[in-house]
Amino acid sequence: MAGYKSEIRHSDITALEDKVTRGSYHKYLKRLTLKKVRGFRDREVSFDFPVTALIGPNGGGKTTILGAAGLIYADVPPRRFFAKSGKYDSSMKDWSVEYELIDRDLNRRISVARVASFKQAKWNRTAVDRQVLIFGVERTVPATERRDLTQAVGSSFVAASEVALTSAVATHVAAILGKPIEGYNRLTVDKAGRITIFAGQTPGGDEYSEFHFGAGEASIIRIVSAVEEASDGTMILIEEIENGLHPVATRRVVEYLIDVAARKSCQVIFTTHSNDALAPLPARAIWAAYSGEVLQGKLDIAALRTIAGQIDAKLAIFVEDSFAELMVTSSLRAIGNVEIDAVKVHAMGGAGPAIRVNEQHNIDPTSTFPSVCLLDGDQAESAEAKERVFLLPGATLPESHVFSRVLDRIDIVAAKLTAAMQLPLNRQETVKEVVRRRDLINRDRHVIWEQIGEDLDFTAGFIVASAFLAVWAQEYPEEVETLVGQFGDLVPRR
Known part of the structure; x- marks a missing residue:
């Protein structure tokens, strides 16, 4: 997802989020609670954006949530996702799902509550009328088969x-x-x-x-044809949206579905194993399912594999965003004698997801390696050494701290910084001028690396951020030592 620029405008994303918050729909599934279904017990999933991605390892429960979302609607036969095979499926006894949904045909003012439960060898539900389109994995079976x-x-x-x-x-x-x-x-x-x-x-x-x-070509034609013919307010359920598609096409089909949500007030839920499918979506639109747990936030697939224990590692570190991920990785490299490949650092899309995943990982009896959580300095109230929740340097954003530290010594480090940004050394004065000017006019330190890069021959923001971090680590080794020292006993050494 790094470097990807969606064609969906941020204002369009915000407008759709606001529409969900206001409940401005004729028909919309707001949330469901998996009271007891397969490996889930009392787990709630809210649909805070009209296009929702479900990610997770194989067998983690993505399709369970997808099927549960459709189960309350009359268009979806229960056996489509939850078939019972005689005595061999006795575990389905007492399964139930609770729903909160908007349906102006049933109640024009408030949300409607419904329950689907499996009693006496069959599903019991007061099904609600709504058009539902289901695109299963069979859509990509070649026509010849x-x-x-x-x-x-x-x-x-x-x-x-x-x-x-x-x-x-x-x-x-x-x-x-x-x-x-x-x-x-x-x-x-x-x-x-x-x-x-x-x-x-x-x-x-x-x-x-x-x-x-090609299987992907036929799949897209079939999906788009059906969606364009569907009524406004239709629910669209798609299994493994990336099947048969190039990564670029995967991103574009999700952007198309966001457009459909805006044009036709449709609600879309899909499962995926692809980071490309997540790229156009806001954090609130993504839910991870694994080991009976659900987590909302913009995880990537690599982070999920770490959480689910599907990789070989000796330490996992969960942070808020991509800059914090880069800062921690740079610090570990600067320390030296660290077994870098055995440490997995993941951006979790916010403090909340980072804290929750770290907590769940450390209490999971099946976890084979520990984890820590490193938060931005403005989250000091959430730090707790006993819970392995620590802070990055600085009192606010790590971007602000690193930028300020390097700026303090810009006359001394200009040559290092210029070289680290892959620029000719004769550009030192220009680099100093740009850094000082951006200090005065920048309003959001989150984007300062991209701004500096634009001023310096369109150097990539990632390169600028990496350069500042490299200089910071060299000039302030005591801060690096303090950062890593908070969990130094857990860091694998060579």
């Missing part, structure tokens, strides 16, 4: 009907796939209209069927 398409094989096949993709569908699909979509049709295979297949055209005008599509 689909048994229902055998009647479309052969030179004598003629479709029962042909319908051209609308211009809107073609435009959205083209934007996602990054290629023109012209002359594409949806073909009805059977007279009842239940089985369909797509056909396209080469730039030269030659026709070809879905038997010669």
